[in-house]
Amino acid sequence: MLNIGCHLSxxxxxxxxxxxxxxIDANTFQFFTRNPRGSKAKKIEVEDVERLIAIxxxxxxxxxxxxxxxxxxxxxxxxxxxxxxxxxxxxxLRRMEYLxxxxxxxxxxxxxxxxxxxxxxxxxxxxxxxxxxxxRTLVLLETMAGKGSEVGRTFEELKLIIxxxxxxxxxxxxxxxxxxxxxxxxxVNDLExxxxxxxxxxxxxxxxxxxxxxxxxxxxxxxDRHEKLGEGIMGMAAFYRIINHPKLRELPFIxxxxxxxxxYAAEIKLLREAYMNDTD
Ligand code: FE
Ligand code: FE
Ligand code: ZN
Numbered sequence: 001m002l003n004i005g006c007h008l009s010x011x012x013x014x015x016x017x018x019x020x021x022x023x024i025d026a027n028t029f030q031f032f033t034r035n036p037r038g039s040k041a042k043k044i045e046v047e048d049v050e051r052l053i054a055i056x057x058x059x060x061x062x063x064x065x066x067x068x069x070x071x072x073x074x075x076x077x078x079x080x081x082x083x084x085x086x087x088x089x090x091x092x093l094r095r096m097e098y099l100x101x102x103x104x105x106x107x108x109x110x111x112x113x114x115x116x117x118x119x120x121x122x123x124x125x126x127x128x129x130x131x132x133x134x135x136r137t138l139v140l141l142e143t144m145a146g147k148g149s150e151v152g153r154t155f156e157e158l159k160l161i162i163x164x165x166x167x168x169x170x171x172x173x174x175x176x177x178x179x180x181x182x183x184x185x186x187x188v189n190d191l192e193x194x195x196x197x198x199x200x201x202x203x204x205x206x207x208x209x210x211x212x213x214x215x216x217x218x219x220x221x222x223x224d225r226h227e228k229l230g231e232g233i234m235g236m237a238a239f240y241r242i243i244n245h246p247k248l249r250e251l252p253f254i255x256x257x258x259x260x261x262x263x264y265a266a267e268i269k270l271l272r273e274a275y276m277n278d279t280d
Pocket of ligand 2: 142176211256
């Protein structure tokens with residue numbers, strides 16, 4: 001079965017996201033661990049999370065994804081900004097443990113002129129500081145479009161970070177289709193080649209989730225503007241190839257397209273219909 005869901009609002013709680021996912025025929029989803037501006041997170045209601053876990057089990061959900069606030073900058077030049085990322089992510093990782101085998105996705109940040117090596121060092125030392133041997137949550141670095149001085153535009157940059165992380169079995173990558181396309185990887189015409197490069201540099205065994213987004217901009221634009229599937233430059237056929245690719249098809253796919261629930265439901269329906277199901 002295709003593991004597909006979309007980004008949902010956490011404002012009504014965890015069980016509510018599970019019910020919302022079911023309504024749109026999703027079997028996973030992503031949520032912001034707190035409001036995107038990165039302020040205070042709501043207290044975890046254990047019963048609410050347990051209701052979500054029951055929904056997830058009953059309906060064979062794939063791993064769910066918590067997304068760190070995208071405004072954090074773990075490799076800022078300002079010490080206070082780096083500390084703030086540390087505080088938020090450390091707290092997030094503790095909260096993510098309430099979910100069984102959750103995925104925690106974050107943006108490596110922008111090195112703001114300090115250079116890639118400095119950015120890589122800041123991100124890796126942050127992770128080594130906050131990750132715990134006993135945690136069940138996997139931490140995922142998201143592939144970035146390379147806007148401004150974003151770290152993580154290339155697979156090589158992500159690999160540099162992973163190489164410095166001590167708890168290697170708890171770190172991986174989330175591939176965002178819009179971001180890699182905007183970064184200059186031709187996943188529309190050469191999906192196979194891009195995945196081979198990912199495998200050679202990072203290893204496909206480190207890929208744990210895919211963000212499915214079309215792009216408003218041309219390949220290599222470095223822009224990061226998501227579009228609805230099939231309405232952007234990438235086109236629908238690219239997404240049918242991505243969800244059916246033998247190396248990707250078992251992964252959780254998360255839509256971050258500019259949609260409300262009915263739009264997400266329509267995208268999920270199209271993708272489920274285009275998914276080649278095994279006949280076992
Ligand atoms: Fe993201
Ligand atoms: Fe994304
Ligand atoms: Zn994006």
